[in-house]
Amino acid sequence: MRPITLTMNAFGTYLEETTIPFEQFGTSGLVLITGDTGAGKTTIFDAISYALYGETSSGNKRRKPEMLRSDYADAKNKTYVSLTFEHQNEQYTITRSPAYFRDGYATKTAATVEMLLPDGTRLKTAKDIDGETKGGTILFPGKIRELLGISLEQFRQIAMLAQGDFLKLLHAETKEREKIFRTIFNTQIFFDLQEKISATYLDRKRRYESLRQGAEEQLGEIRLSEEETYEKKQPEAEECWERLKRNVKERRLEVLDEIIRDLKVVNAVDVAELKKLRAAEERMREHLTKLQDYDREKERQRRNQEDCEKFFQERERLAVQVQSAQEAYQQAAGIDQTPWIAEKDQIQKQLEIHGKLEMIRSNCKKSEADWKNKEAQIRQEKLSAEKMAEEKKKIIEQLKLWETLPIRQEQNRQRREQWKAQEEILKRLRYMQEEIYKKETELGKIRKRLLGELCRKDEANQKYNELDTKSRAHMAGIFAAELIDGSPCPVCGSISHPSPAGKVSGVPTAEEVKRAQKELERAKEACDHTQEQIQRTEAAVETEKNHLRQRLSELSKASWETKRFEEIADYLEQLTEKITNRIEELAKEHEELEKQKEKQEAWNAQLEMIEARQKGQEERQKQLQEDRERLLGKYLSDKSTLEVMEKQVTSAKEQLESQLTACIKTLEKIRRDTEAAQKQYLASKELADKTEGQLRTAKEEGNRLQNLLKEQEKELFRLEILSGTEQEGERAEKEAFMKEACAQFHEAYEVYLLRSDKNAECVRKLEKREKELGQAETEFVQIRRIHAAANGNYKFETYIQGVYFDQIIAQANKRLTMMMHQQFELKRGEKTVGNRGLDLFVYDYRTAKNRDVRTLSGGESFVASLAMALGLSDIVQQHNGGVKLETMFIDEGFGSLDADTLEQAIRTLNQMSKGKCLIGIISHVEELRKRIDKKIYIHKTNQGSQAELVV
Known part of the structure; x- marks a missing residue:
């Protein structure tokens, strides 16, 4: 701008x-x-x-x-x-x-x-x-x-480096420079990103701590079995709880799995106790039902003996079936396979031929693709050639329009020379005009001098006349004193003298009169000389004016003999402006013609380049045509070979298909017979093994039942003795004790069920909270790392601004070195200490030490500020799309x-x-x-x- x-x-x-x-x-x-x-x-x-x-x-x-x-x-x-x-x-x-x-x-x-x-x-x-x-x-x-x-x-x-802003950038702290650079380099987006990351970090942190507190509360709701059991498990639970809190602080949420496993162990202990109670109840109930079980066991033993006899008979029958199935399988496995091996070799050869056919077919397709690719390249080259021809045509047409350019340039040169010649003539006329103005000015001065000389002449004449008159009056007085009435006057001859002249005072001397006469003569001579000078100057001015009118008439082709000189001066001003404007127009026209000449040269160069490209394209087209012909011949040859082989393969394929159908049928029959025999053999063998196992199991079960029967008979005999000797009151007391024990067991079991359900619900909630807490911790750890990087000791925005600041300092030092004879240079502060990456120091070459910029003198501060401002100007221009x-x-x-x-x-x-x-x-x-x-x-x-x- x-x-x-x-x-x-x-x-x-x-x-x-x-x-x-x-x-x-x-x-x-x-x-x-x-x-x-x-x-x-x-x-x-x-x-x-x-x-x-x-x-x-x-x-x-x-x-x-x-x-x-x-x-x-x-x-x-x-x-x-x-x-x-x-x-x-x-x-x-x-x-x-x-x-x-x-x-x-x-x-x-x-x-x-x-x-x-x-x-x-x-x-x-x-x-x-x-x-x-x-x-x-x-x-x-x-x-x-x-x-x-x-x-x-x-x-x-x-x-616009305003008053008061110079030292602001030089003496600013990091925070102040952040605000300045944020506005200048538009880093607000990075600041907003930092703020958003910080807000997200606080939100994730609050959510993570809330979930962790919820997990702690949920763990507090878990209840163990009885007080005695709780006292036994409390130290273990407290230890687990302390581990949970430590590991949560260390962000190791895996400890929740361990806590849940420990809680499941506690519940398992409760379950084990419950099983013991139920086992005791079962034992009590077993004593009441053993008499009924004895009769049922005895009946089952009788049925098992009958089943054992059936198993022995079935085993004999299956052994015969296994023998026959094994013979059939061996017969099927001994079939002669020689004819099928020959058929296999023939099929293998046909498959090899088929593979060659596929290879030839692939080569044919590749040849066809290569040929079509060359065709496409040839078409593309034709289109490119047509495009270049069209472009060449346009360039030639444009160059034809510029064929007259040399003529126009020559005409422009001649016109410029003509107008410059007129400008030279006009300069001479203006010089003549200036000379006339000078002489008229000089003439005015001479006329002014003449007026003074005429005044002095009048004064000298007046003075001389006064002195001469007094001198003559004095002489007349002398003559009058000598006159006698009746005597003639020596002057006029009159004899009557009625009023003779008296004596005059202040009579000048003859010398004074003579001196006054000489002064009058000198004044007259000066006036005459000045008048002659005026006449000569007027004649010269008029001559030059006539000469100017004559030259002006020649220049303008019009008569200026009767024109006033003021009109001539106005015309010269107008003519000067006209010639100047015309020369400027011709100069612009000359510049435009030079630009057109440059464009013409550029078009000529482009035309030469297109012609060279056309030549190269013609060679490429020739090569492409040769490649196309070669690929077309290869494609036709491969296609012919492919057709012959396809016919051979088709014939062989038909023959093989008929042979293959017969072979498949035969092989299918053999496969079915073999599979049937194999299945029959395997089924018979499996059934025999199964029957053998069942037989062993039946024998073992029979032995066990025999032993159990003997034990039941002994228990029964003992119970009969006890029942015969037991008193009626003791039996009633035992029955009451058993009922009370059963009632206590059922009550404890109900309490256990309630506690177990509640603990199970707590465990499910903990498992759910474990997933949420794990996800929250992952998000929290990620955002904490990002937050530490973006808002740590060296903020992200400060880092971006630091890059700009380094560039500004580098540009500033170039000018500072020149202005201060390399006495000091500007340096940026440490980047990682307290987010002070935009602090500025001065490195003094005289002391080889860094010092604060505030230690610079007033003049040094101004020079440093000016260098900083100019450096900032350079960088802003570079980073704003090449602002000039x-x-x-x-x-x-x-x-x-x-x-x-x-x-x-x-x-x-x-x-x-x-x-x-x-x-x-x-x-x-x-x-x-x-x-x-x-x-x-x-x-x-x-x-x-x-x-x-x-x-």
């Missing part, structure tokens, strides 16, 4: 409409803005910033738009700023007016903004021009940001530099400005006024500020 004109009206200290034509300063170099304190130098920067972004530029004390109206303005004077600027060789004009109150009006004048685009389109809404944001997020960038590619804060840092800095403004600070450092700073800025960058500097330094030729003087008056340009 390069400002062309800036217009301010009733803005800040400028009451009247003030226009600053920046275009007069050119496209590079330094411009000094100087003047009285408070005159309005910084207001120029504010006006540019306000016109572009709707806000001012002035350091920490930035004024709000409502404060920009001039205090000198009356109600009728409108406040506005209009900036015309150039961007990418196109001009844009933006006019902006702030909201303000007017004297005598209750309502506030609304803010307005309007932007004129190069195509004549006018944007009249702030949304279209300034864009739209919501919560720091850019919803729509707006035309200004779309053109310039940078935000207001970035503009302030790279193009064409204008930079720097506000104050040069007064703190010594002569040598000031010289180096100016030299650095001059080198920057050589790359087509205009740099404006606000300063009171007298040395800068001497060194910088382009200036804007701001004068403070009682009616507002005024600007004066010196180019």
